[in-house]
Amino acid sequence: MSGMFSRFLKDRSGATAIEYGMIVVCLSLVIIGGISQTGNSVQDMFMNPARALQNTLGH
Numbered sequence: 001m002s003g004m005f006s007r008f009l010k011d012r013s014g015a016t017a018i019e020y021g022m023i024v025v026c027l028s029l030v031i032i033g034g035i036s037q038t039g040n041s042v043q044d045m046f047m048n049p050a051r052a053l054q055n056t057l058g059h
Contacts, residue, residue, distance in 0.1 A: 045052045
């Protein structure tokens with residue numbers, strides 16, 4: 001029983017899976033934040049087309 005427990009403590013193969021999982025979570029948060037920011041910008045542009053046209057023409 002103690003041999004099995006010591007092998008469990010020495011096994012590091014699960015650490016890589018956890019690290020990859022953390023990377024995926026961080027990337028997902030960045031992507032979701034970027035998409036929501038872009039969505040807000042597009043919504044603002046369509047909600048006020050006169051202001052968007054003035055900004056585009058530089059008036």
